[in-house]
Amino acid sequence: xxxxxxxxxxxxxxxxxxxxxxxxxxxxxxxxxxxxxxxxxxxxxxxxxxxxxxxxxxxxxxxxxxxxxxxxxxxxxxxxxxxxxxxxxxxxxxxxxxxxxxxxxxxxxxxxxxxxxxxxxxxxxxxxxxxxxxxxxxxxxxxxxxxxxxxxxxxxxxxxxxxxxxxxxxxxxxxxxxxxxxxxxxxxxxxxxxxxxxxxxxxxxxxxxxxxxxxxxxxxxxxxxxxxxxxxxxxxxxxxxxxxxxxxxxxxxxxxxxxxxxxxxxxxxxxxxxxxxxxxxxxxxxxxxxxxxxxxxxxxxxxxxxxxxxxxxxxxxxxxxxxxxxxxxxxxxxxxxxxxxxxxxxxxxxxxxxxxxxxxxxxxxxxxxxxxxxxxxxxxxxxxxxxxxxxxxxxxxxxxxxxxxxxxxxxxxxxxxxxxxxxxxxxxxxxxxxxxxxxxxxxxxxxxxxxxxxxxxxxxxxxxxxxxxxxxxxxxxxxxxxxxxxxxxxxxxxxxxxxxxxxxxxxxxxxxxxxxxxxxxxxxxxxxxxxxxxxxxxxxxxxxxxxxxxxxxxxxxxxxxxxxxxxxxxxxxxxxxxxxxxxxxxxxxxxxxxxxxxxxxxxxxxxxxxxxxxxxxxxxxxxxxxxxxxxxxxxxxxxxxxxxxxxxxxxxxxxxxxxxxxxxxxxxxxxxxxxxxxx
Numbered sequence: 001x002x003x004x005x006x007x008x009x010x011x012x013x014x015x016x017x018x019x020x021x022x023x024x025x026x027x028x029x030x031x032x033x034x035x036x037x038x039x040x041x042x043x044x045x046x047x048x049x050x051x052x053x054x055x056x057x058x059x060x061x062x063x064x065x066x067x068x069x070x071x072x073x074x075x076x077x078x079x080x081x082x083x084x085x086x087x088x089x090x091x092x093x094x095x096x097x098x099x100x101x102x103x104x105x106x107x108x109x110x111x112x113x114x115x116x117x118x119x120x121x122x123x124x125x126x127x128x129x130x131x132x133x134x135x136x137x138x139x140x141x142x143x144x145x146x147x148x149x150x151x152x153x154x155x156x157x158x159x160x161x162x163x164x165x166x167x168x169x170x171x172x173x174x175x176x177x178x179x180x181x182x183x184x185x186x187x188x189x190x191x192x193x194x195x196x197x198x199x200x201x202x203x204x205x206x207x208x209x210x211x212x213x214x215x216x217x218x219x220x221x222x223x224x225x226x227x228x229x230x231x232x233x234x235x236x237x238x239x240x241x242x243x244x245x246x247x248x249x250x251x252x253x254x255x256x257x258x259x260x261x262x263x264x265x266x267x268x269x270x271x272x273x274x275x276x277x278x279x280x281x282x283x284x285x286x287x288x289x290x291x292x293x294x295x296x297x298x299x300x301x302x303x304x305x306x307x308x309x310x311x312x313x314x315x316x317x318x319x320x321x322x323x324x325x326x327x328x329x330x331x332x333x334x335x336x337x338x339x340x341x342x343x344x345x346x347x348x349x350x351x352x353x354x355x356x357x358x359x360x361x362x363x364x365x366x367x368x369x370x371x372x373x374x375x376x377x378x379x380x381x382x383x384x385x386x387x388x389x390x391x392x393x394x395x396x397x398x399x400x401x402x403x404x405x406x407x408x409x410x411x412x413x414x415x416x417x418x419x420x421x422x423x424x425x426x427x428x429x430x431x432x433x434x435x436x437x438x439x440x441x442x443x444x445x446x447x448x449x450x451x452x453x454x455x456x457x458x459x460x461x462x463x464x465x466x467x468x469x470x471x472x473x474x475x476x477x478x479x480x481x482x483x484x485x486x487x488x489x490x491x492x493x494x495x496x497x498x499x500x501x502x503x504x505x506x507x508x509x510x511x512x513x514x515x516x517x518x519x520x521x522x523x524x525x526x527x528x529x530x531x532x533x534x535x536x537x538x539x540x541x542x543x544x545x546x547x548x549x550x551x552x553x554x555x556x557x558x559x560x561x562x563x564x565x566x567x568x569x570x571x572x573x574x575x576x577x578x579x580x581x582x583x584x585x586x587x588x589x590x591x592x593x594x595x596x597x598x599x600x601x602x603x604x605x606x607x608x609x610x611x612x613x614x615x616x617x618x619x620x621x622x623x624x625x626x627x628x629x630x631x632x633x634x635x636x637x638x639x640x641x642x643x644x645x646x647x648x649x650x651x652x653x654x655x656x657x658x659x660x661x662x663x664x665x666x667x668x669x670x671x672x673x674x675x676x677x678x679x
Contacts, residue, residue: 050180053087054080063186065095065107066122072112073119084475085182086124088148088164090190091171098190120144121191126465126475127183129176130162136333140475141459145256146193147330149416165191166414198261198420199224205413208424211265211323213280218317219310220324223365224261227419232257232486240481240495242516244545244653251479251497257486260328260457261420262362264392264407264429274427280316281306287319290430312367321366322431327453328420329362332409335373335390336360337447337509338462349466349501350509352616353377356605356679357394361446361526363453368527368636369431372440374404392429395439402439405429440529443676444661445539445603448513449498451526451659452487466501466510477501487523494519494645503609506541506623510608513656515549515643522552522642528633528661535667536628536641537660539602542567543622547652551628552642558629559598561646564654568621571597579604579619588675600625605679618678625660630667 051059054076057067066089070076079085090098099105110118120143128138137147151163161169168189177184194201199221202212215221237253271277277286284306292299292315303311311317329335336358337349348358359374374394376385383396384403394404406426409415415422449461464477477500484492494517501510515521528534536553546564550557568575573593576582579601582590594600602623607614617623633639643654666676 052080052181053085053179053184056177056179056184057087057089062091062093063089065092066090066118068107069095069110069115070119072110072115074116075119075123079123079181081181083125083181084127086126086128086185087182088122088124088168088170088185088187088191090122090168090187094168094187094189098192117144118190121146121193122187124148127178128185129183130170130185131176133162134333136331136338139463139465144193145258147416147459148191148193149331165193165416194414194417196414196417197225197227198263198417198422201414201417202263202265202422205410207267207269207413208265208422210268210271210277210280210283211320214283214316214320217280217309218314218320220317220320220365224263224324224420226259228259229257237483240497242495242497244514249479249499251481251499253483254454254458254460254480254486256458257454258328258457259419260326260453262325262327262329263420263422264323264405264425265422266428267424270425270427283319284309284316286428287315290428290432291315291318293433294431294436318366319430322364322369322371323429324365325362325371325453326365327362327456329456330416330421330459332390332407332423334462335407336375348375348377349462349503350507350606350608352605352607352614352679357381360450361444362450363526364431366431370440370444370527370529371429371431373407392425393435393439395442400438402434404439436529441663441665443663443666444526444528445508445658446526446661447509447511447658448656449511451523452490454482454487455498460498462501462509462511464500466503468502489524491520491522494521496521506608506617506620508539508603508606508617508658512541515645515654515656516652518645519549519654520642520644522640525639525641526659526661528635528663530663531634532632533630533664533668534633535630535660535662535664537600537625537662538562538628538656539623539625539658539660540564540655541622541657542624543655545653547645547647547649547654549654550644550646552640552644553629553631554639555642562626562628562654568594568599568601568624571599573597575621587678591675591678595627598627600627601678603679 123143126140155161159172163169168187171186174186234253241250303313351358357374381396390407391404395402408424455461468476481497497514550561602617604618607616
């Protein structure tokens with residue numbers, strides 16, 4: 001038995017509480033270049049004289065087999081050097097069980113590739129105490145670039161433990177043992193990740209057999225085998241060093257270009273119990289009931305028939321397509337701005353959850369449609385929903401009472417695949433008339449990072465630990481930039497930079513996208529639910545170090561350029577010193593005065609942390625929503641926003657924090673109607 005040193009436990013337990021909140025940080029222009037690599041050479045590290053991970057593995061005989069595997073993988077030298085890691089070391093008993101399951105008797109029968117996979121699966125290049133492991137997935141991928149699933153339960157002695165990938169758990173008496181270069185978290189089983197594609201995992205689950213049959217017969221299953229662009233090579237792109245305000249930072253391009261999918265599947269029991277559906281043809285008829293009113297011109301067309309299921313305009317094909325996102329959200333918890341553990345406990349980053357349900361919007365594989373995902377936190381709008389449960393296409397407020405479909409984690413079967421994940425849903429997910437005209441007929445607010453599936457699938461969005469500042473070690477999170485060709489459908493000249501979230505950033509959800517250099521960037525707007533007039537707004541944080549950019553909608557310039565050096569105080573509108581104390585009429589009056597100049601305050605339902613206290617963006621004169629344009633949008637056409645640098649120095653920064661797409665039913669209310677809320 002290993003005796004766990006109490007001083008190590010104390011050190012590790014306090015690790016996640018030791019956040020230092022540095023001054024506000026904002027990006028700036030690039031100032032230099034140098035080369036980068038995925039993994040520094042171990043010989044360039046300073047080696048500690050105390051106990052390292054390699055010492056721990058070598059000196060404790062119950063991990064001798066994993067130590068031998070690490071040696072064969074050539075990673076022991078790395079674990080003896082400077083760095084910060086978490087090692088989920090399997091015991092010898094765990095390795096023996098794994099070998100027996102594979103029909104092997106000794107680790108010598110493992111191939112070198114086996115050893116490399118096993119060693120890297122149990123190593124994460126960041127330190128995590130058990131207190132910092134919230135449900136979902138570990139914030140940092142392992143050294144195989146796979147995310148470990150995290151849940152909580154009890155062991156055989158009824159002690160609370162952390163489970164990994166459903167089956168293995170961290171051994172209670174050995175947990176949180178710190179060494180000089182990280183934390184040891186010994187586990188009772190060898191960790192394994194599925195090597196199957198998401199559709200193949202679904203085929204193994206008899207509970208979703210009818211949905212899988214629909215996937216196969218429509219041909220949509222063929223779309224779910226993309227995994228990785230093997231032609232992507234990060235080596236030609238050097239690390240980029242840039243300055244922003246008084247801060248110096250750096251960014252790298254992503255290491256991989258992975259493709260991913262998220263599938264919402266109704267279990268057979270839902271079809272049978274709620275709708276009496278047991279056959280594919282009955283499911284097709286249900287799809288006709290849903291989609292014929294949405295696409296009435298297709299009803300009399302040849303592709304509408306049951307014999308034409310592979311046509312993308314077929315009702316069942318549309319039904320299946322709407323169940324699929326073109327990104328891998330990694331875990332149910334990450335369907336909305338994720339739970340993050342910081343010095344204030346477990347929170348949803350930057351979202352005032354007593355007033356707002358944390359939510360995100362995602363495009364589906366049904367052309368020009370989106371699905372809304374929410375986590376229920378606001379008590380007065382709970383309805384029949386489960387508090388803290390995740391729901392799709394829910395709108396439950398004073399005006400409408402649509403409960404949506406609850407998202408449930410799959411139990412008893414693996415659901416996290418090489419290229420995606422799937423979930424159960426409590427009812428049929430569909431883009432029906434009510435979803436189009438009522439549920440989604442509201443203000444759509446999206447963090448810019450959710451517009452790009454590649455940022456979600458590759459673990460870039462909301463990566464890292466937001467309690468640690470911009471100037472701390474990169475293992476707390478990374479900034480990325482994206483050259484032309486990485487983000488599909490995006491034209492990039494200059495630098496398109498993603499800055500990871502920080503609690504003290506004056507940003508929605510703590511992160512931001514910056515355009516720097518002599519930029520000229522175009523991207524496709526998310527689709528709208530129905531045809532009509534929409535107001536498009538850009539959320540950003542003005543700063544003296546920012547520049548001026550011209551905005552185009554479908555390549556037509558929209559008004560005067562946006563000057564991001566100007567705050568709300570520069571508009572000549574007298575802002576209330578304490579907005580929260582204003583009456584409803586006073587708020588409306590101020591909002592009108594700002595709106596007449598094309599501006600709104602930042603959202604009151606979002607906040608930053610300053611000195612450990614909430615500071616709502618809407619109370620800050622340097623948190624702005626700018627009306628970019630008011631345009632007529634067709635839901636079945638692509639539309640584009642373009643941002644072009646027009647700053648005098650040719651290298652100033654434009655910040656893209658979030659976007660709002662607002663229908664006339666919201667922005668065009670009369671004085672007698674209910675005004676738009678300030679959340």
